[in-house]
Amino acid sequence: MPLILMTGYPSSGKTTRASELKRYLEERLQQPENHSQHMTVHVVDDRSLGFTHAAYASPSAEKNLRGALLSAVERLVTKRAIVIVDGPNYIKGLRYQLYCIAREVATTHCLVHCAISPDHAREINRARAQEEEGEEEDKAYDEGLFDELVMRYEEPNPSARWDSPLFTLVQHERDALPGEAIWDAVVGRRALAPNFATAVKPPVETNYLFELDRVTQDVVARVMDAQKSGVPMYEVVVGRGKVRLPGRCLTLSELRRLRMQFTKLNKQVPLKVEAISDAFVEYLNINL
Template identity: 65%
Template sequence: MPLVMMTGLPSSGKSTRAAELKRLFEERLAQPQNQHRTMAVQIVGDSTLGVLHSAYATPSAEKMARGALLSAVERLVSRETIVVVDAPNYIKGLRYQLYCIGREVSTTQCLVHCAIPVDVARQINQRREDGYDAPTFEELAMRYEEPNPAAKWDSPLFTVIQHDPDDVLPFDRIWDAVVEQRAPAPNFATAMKPVTETNYLFELDRATQEIINAVLEAQKSGVPTFEVVVPGTAEKVKLPGRSLTLSELRRLRMQFTKLNRQVPLKIDKIPVLFVNYLNINL
């Protein structure tokens, strides 16, 4: 049932903590009096998927690696399995996508942040035979987005100081958050509505396409702009300082549509939520 996401800089010890978590979960689940003892524990991440560090050297290779991770999590997450996602998860957009996968199947989840100073992580990475090459390490470190406990996809957040023997995993709190707590309602609980609305998919496609068209039209004007007002919402799409391509916008639209096909949103909430999704992932 639970989804535990790891995050941290390269060489911050995510895999070490993930393995420790798996061992602790299995030990507690094995206790005869534990009512959850039928659950299994599974680690999924770069090492289990055969993703090499070189996958983070180019945008296209990294995109494929993210796709493989998301697909694997979708296959594994269930009410009978604790899934520990041992991957960099260094941008909030990917953490948001993982969060949405968990909400789709109505599971609890949490984020474990392996905190470490960049200089220390760099030194550890340089000493490792299987470390990232220097340019890739610096790129990942520069783009790393620290988790924000105020964001729903980064909460509940547990931070551990890596390579500090006195800083132990707060396992009891993690266990309580993801095993003992009741699972939330699937996907955007406050925006759900009954599936009896037959025109939902039509409205989902229409509203998201209108927003894509608005962004493309604003870019065609040739006037520099950093925000685009879109129909159906007072929210604005915040442009990333470059022109967005049609294929890029289509990809994000398809991802949003896939995440929200099975558990419908309120139709009047679709534009707001899609704009928020774009702003997180652009």
């Protein structure tokens, strides 16, 4: 049931490392002392979901890719599966959503960062492009898309719970895969304890869905009203929390989209009503 996320620049060796990790985990599961685990190892990547690198060049296609990825992970994360997500996972908001899936089902989670300099990754990508000339392979990224993805990449932060535990592999030095440490982190470690944002507990409030809708709409309204003042600001105080603004005015459609994502996530995993506002503010700060 553990969830392992790969992350890194394009052409940083994520797929190679994911395959290496899959082999290691399968070998460990074959050992007599682990037979009782009865686990299988799954790798979810763009190709298995029916997408190519070109999806990252189109906002709508990338949105569809992320939706397919989240659905696949939700389906595969079971008590008898280890799921490796082999992809860029370059946005902290996506890593947070995947982390929430793991926490929702009370399983373990870790992040494997394939660290490499942009120049080294670019050299590898160009070499792949030359190898693929005249072929239908899809290992190399278009040069413009490569540069765009490097610019978009949000480095993992080991102090953030959705990026921890973090295993960083320095690719140009060809670090050995810390297989045993990853095994201990996801198989030998106690499962993630649900927190206030994802804990599955019976809704004691009969009007929970009404309150979820009302409180999140109120947060959105407060942010929009604060922006209408025309006074430059970096944060908006909402209850006990603060919504950090990303240096620009947020649009209503942008806030509505995030509100819909948040309410969908928390309809099945009810929060305490008094925690909804703080949880939504935290969600906005992670995804804005």
